[in-house]
Amino acid sequence: MTFESRREPMSIAIGIENLGVVVDRLRREGKNAAGEVIQQMRRVEQDAKDSSLDQLARLCRVGAETIQSLAADEAVFAPNATAIIDHVTQLVAFATKCAAAMAGGMDVAGIVPPPMFTVPDAEEEKHFFETVGLFVSHSIGVIAELEEEVLSLESSEKPQVTVAGIRRTVHTLKAEFGVLNMSAPQTLCHQSETAIDACVEHGQPFPVDVMLLVVDLLKQFLERLTRDVKAPFGDVEPLLRKLRGLIDSAAADAADEGLTVHLKVEGEFADSLAEFITEARAHLAAAEVAMVALSTAPANLEHINLTFRAFHTIKGVAGFLNLTPLVELAHIAETLLDGARSQRLAFTQDDIDLVLAAGDMIQQMLHSLEGQPGPAVRAWKRLIGSLQAASARTESAATAPLVTMAPAVAKNPVVPVPPVSTPTPAPTAPVAAKPEREAVLQPKAAPTAATPPEPAAEGDHKAARVERTIKVSTTRLDMLVDMVGELVIAQSMVLQDPAIQRLDSQSLTRNIGQVGKITRDLQEAAMSLRMVTVKATFQKMARLVRDVAGKAGKKVTLTIAGEETELDRNVVEQISDPLVHMIRNAIDHGIEAPDERRGKGKSAEGDLSLSAYHQGGSIVIEIKDDGRGLDKARIIKKAIEKGLLPADTTVQGLSDSEAFNLIFLPGFSTAEKVTDLSGRGVGMDGVRRNIEALRGKIEIESQMGSGTKFRLRLPLTLAIIDGMVMRVGGNRYVVPTLSIEQSFRPSGSDVHYLVDRGECVRVRGTVLPVYRLKEIFGQADGLQDMAQGILIVVEVDGQRSCLFVDEILGQQQVVIKSLGMSRDRVAGLSGGAIMTDGRVALILDVGTLVESALSA
Amino acid sequence: MSTGLQQSPVAITQKGFTAGKFLSFQLSKEEYGIAILRVREIIGMVDVTPLPRTPDFVRGVINLRGRIIPVIDLSRKFGMAPAEFTNETCVVVVDVGKDIDTTFRVGCIVDTVSEVLTINADHCEATPRCANAAGDYIAGLAKLKDRVLILLDIERVISDLDPAILGQGN
Structure with a gap:
């Protein structure tokens, strides 16, 4: 048997053996080992696919998926554990047979596969047909009565009478479910009873809506029971949670301390939720931009209109999804904006703050829909109050002018709302401290809350312009990019195949050309999926x-440039935090107060500019202020105080x-006083860590009295770069075209050897140092005589130098890939690229390459 | 992790040893074993691009279906002559790390792969104490009927490439 034919079955055999091992662990450790089982099954699935064992691959996939869904919840997993273990054991047996048959060159078709894995019915049922039949026919009547009673509460003058009746009915139902051993509906009834009690006890209104949901659920269950006595009850947990929330909120009375707004979308709407969140975020972002713009151009009605439409659309969809607290908030904000839109009231800075x-808060609610803690109920109520007060002055404007309302609003700032722009909602700490207490907000007698999406014409119009997006996991995206990369390589291998090249057919050439073009387009499209603008x-x-300047009492104009610059999505996500820190610092410490600025002969408004651009194969993000600049002497003094520098360091001693x-x-x-904005000394080291984690660099330029410039140099981690492919001996290297200024073949008389300085070459009158790539990389082969090779002029930080290589093979777009090593180990390289022949070429990082050549 | 060897009077190195299945392979006439839970796949020898400025046991990087992974030469790592490539030479691809997202994937060049063996604590023999630092890479010695298998703690071997691995390994 040849080696090749032995290896494949070996690989699959290993996978199967492993699966057997982890199944044992599943037996001992239960759910904790499930992750490993799934991973292992995926591995076998892939091996099976490679070996064309389709049936095995399918069984593994379905099995892995089912286990994954079961493993999410211990309560679901535990009763099914035996079934899972049985199934995987069967699967292992089947796979072993397949592998053995394959290794022996036999046909696998004859092996009987185990049945597909399906979730077994966990409910252990008894035969109670007669009792159930009787019970169902009776209870349907009872529940219909219950529904009537609950509905009548809303119109009834004396509700107390019926509340007691409802409570009794619920209690009876509970007892009957108990007799039939149906625990889920029993618990539901029990909780409903407690909730009713709690509401009565604390003088809260009767929870009509929730009770109607309970009634509906029970009704549906009974209807199912008539068809099938073993019908499962369905998911009772969301409703139970609601009831528990109700009990808590009733007990907690008006004291909302520690409670958070809890939002939940149920059933059929859950699918549209993700879309809603994405769209709502886009609307909010647009509204935010408009509001910020409004502070500089208060007369622009279009900004208000746009914001109004954004809130209106969000309200409409949220109403459809029954997100009552969100609807209420959006509605009241919309009312305020409507007042401004119809010019019933002058829109002030305070109003802008309120709308922002x-x-x-809506952002935070969206986060809470994704599982993060929602905003505090108290903050929510306060904000609604402030908004109501602000828009109420519209109506009373004639009698009570702004003077009465405006200060009240201003005094009641909405600070409890944490800025959602930072991904970690740290200020919600008190909320997070008591996560178990969540309250469902009562849909208070808010007539607007239930309003269905009104004439949403404007809203729809707006929605049409918002770009539609879906969320895709980055792992899948990477997989796609990898596979397209392989396709490109496979395509060029076909193209270069001697057998193909011998064929002399015009149509074949044309068709191959077409495939090549589509492949390249596909690659480009796949790559662009990961790129987003910094906008x-x-x-x-x-x-x-705007916020920070307001708090710090400073005037700042922000200029933004290059917002269309595209960066890898991961990078964009991770530069946000560092930017926040640096901008806060710039405003808090850099830019002076207006008076101080006037005293220095500067304009009262500070200038802050944020720009992004490409430079030498990387992206540069620049933050520049025209503030007081860094004080070198003070920094050194401070560093000595902190023991970071020896005490005898002089100002001249450091560059x-x-x-x-x-x-x-x-x-x-260096801040004299610690403010709530910045100055705790936690910022800048974190900034540097973040940037370095992205393989970026951070540079500072500063001039005392005239400002500071921070430059973040970020590599395009997973991006296509235009590169020149070089050859040195038997190795190929890719140099980013952007780093290359020119290339030429030196004549012997241009090359000099300077004592102590190494080799130099004269290029158009200037003398540049020469670095031999083969020497930097310690390569044994490669040209020695410079006159036979090529010199490449590169520029790093304004310093030009030459790299000596054997020859230039051509220009090519390549995908930067990680070398899979810890990066500090390979100075001078920024990654690897897979070339058209399937081999790896190394991509040079000219900056660190020259640096390391200098230090060597 | 209990290996039932407590009664043994000799102090032994067995930090990384867990009873189970091992893939055995040849390296300069010695036979080694790696826990197969770490083995991702076995591929034939492919073109390796040398990686400058790395320890000499790093042969370079290869293209593993679109992903670039480093390849190490275990022979050289253990101070033996570098592996001679034959058509039996192959690369054992191992995954080190806890979950799929943070795994560190490395190829190990071996002379040839032999078989998959079950090794439990009874087979496991005390590692003789040597001054040689390389002893740290050995999880134990498995005494089989007719031969001895050197069980590698592959996590430790690879951690020389990236010390962070030991922190995240299980």
Whole structure:
């Protein structure tokens, strides 16, 4: 048997053996081992696919998926554990037979596969046909009565009488379910009873809506029971949670301390939820931009209109999804905006703040729909109150002018709302501390809450313009990109196949060309999926500048440039935090107060600019202010105080950049006073860590009295770059075309050897150092004589130098891939690229390459 | 992790040893074993691009279906002559790390793969104490009927490439 034919079955045999091992662990450790089982099954699935064992692959896939869904919940997993173990054991047996048959060259078709894995019915049922029949016919009547009673409560003058009746009915139902051993409906009835009691006891209104939901659920269950005595009850948990929330909120009375707004979408709407969240975010972002713009151009009605439409659309869809607290908030914000739109009231800065706060809170509610803690009920109520007060002045404007209302609003700032722009909602700490207490907000007698999406013409119009997006996991995206990469390689291998090239057919050439073009387009499209513009991030910063400047009592204009610059999605996500820190610092410490600025002969308004651009194969993001600049002497003094520098360090002893880099040390802060904005010394070292984690670099330029410039240099991690492919001996290297200035073949007389300085070459009158790539990389082969090779002029930080290579093979777009090593180990390389022949070429990072050549 | 060897009077190195299935392979006439839970796949020898400025046991990087992974030469790592490539030479691809997202995937060049063996604590023999630091890579010695299998703690071997691995490994 040849080696090749032995290896494949071996690989699959290993997978199967492993599966057997982890199944044992499943037996011992239960759910904890499930993850490993799933992973292992996936592995076998892939091996099976590679070996064309389709049936085995399918069984593994279905099995893995089923186990995954079961493993999510211990309560579901435990009763099914035996079934899972049995199934996987069967699967292992089947797979072993298949592998053995394959290794022996036999046909696998004759092996009987185990049945597909399906979730077994966990409910253990008894035969109680007669009792159930009797019970059902009786209870349907009881429940219909119950429904009537509950409905009548809303119109009844003296509700107390019926509440007692309802309570009794529920109690009876509970007892009957108990007799039939149906625990889920029994619990539901029990909780409903407790909820009714709690409401009565604390003088809360009767929870009509929730009770109607209970009634509906029971009704549906009974109807199913008439058809099938073993019908499962369905998912009772959401409703139970609601009831528990009701009990808590009734008990907690008006004291909402520690409660959070809890939102939940049930049943059929759950699917549209993700879409709603994405769209709502887009609307909010647009509204936020408009509101920020409004502060500089107050007369622009279009901004208000746009914001109004955004809130209106969100309200409409949220109403459809029954997200009552969100609808209420959006509605009241909309009312305020409507007042401004119809010019019934002058829209003030305070109003802008309120609308922004409402937007923030809706953001937070959206987060809570994704499982994060929602906003505090107290904050929610306060915000609604403030908004109501603000829009109420519309109506009373004639009699009571702004003076009475405006201060009240201003005094009641909406600070409890944490800024949602930072991904970690740290300020919600008190909320997070008591996560078990969640309250369902009563849909209070808010007539608007139930309003269905009114003439949503404007809203629809707006929605049409919002780009539709879906969420895709990055793992899948990476997989797609990898597979397309392989396709490109496979395509070129076909093209270069000698057998194909011998064929002399015009149509074949044409068709192959067509395939090649589609492949390239596909690759480009796949790559662009990961790229996003920095626009959204920059817009968030506009909001931040406004807020921070307001709090710090400073005037700042923000200029944004290059917001269309595209970066890898992961990078964009991770630069947000560092940018927030740096912008806060710039406003808080950098830019002076208006008076101070006038005294220095500057304009009262500080300038802050945020820009993004490409440079030398990387993306640069620049934050520049025209504030007081970094004080070198003070930084050094501070560093000595903190023990970061020896006490005898003089100001002249350090270069500017050495001194400035001290601010990146942990625990360093030059602020005289610690404000709530910045100055705790936690920022800059975190910033540097974040940027370095992205393989980026951060540079500071600063001039005392005239400002500071931070430059973040970020690599395009997973991006296509235009590269020149070079050859040195038997190795190929890719140099980003952007780093290359020119290339030429030197004549012997241009090359000099300077004592102590190494080799140099004269290029158009200037003398540049030469680095031999083969020497930097310690390669044994490669040309020695410079006159036979090529010199490439590269520029790093304004310094030009030459790299010596054997020859240039051509220009090509390549995908940067990680080398799969811890990166510090390979200075001078930014990654690898898979070339058209399927081999790997190394991509040079000219910056670190030259740096390391200098230090060597 | 209990291996039932407590009664043994000799202090042994067995940090990484867990009874179970092992893939055995040849390396300069010695036979080694790796826990197969770590083995992702076995591929034939492919073109390796040398990686400059790395320890000499790193042969370079290869393209594993669109993903670039480093390849190490276990022979050289253990101070033996570098592997001679034959058509039996192959790369055992191992995954080190806790979950799919953070796994560190490395190819190990071995002379040839032999079989999958079940090794339990009874087979496991004390590792003789040697001054040689390489002893740290050995999880134990498995005494089989006619031969001895050196069980590698592959996590430790690979951690020389990236010390962070030990922190996240299980």
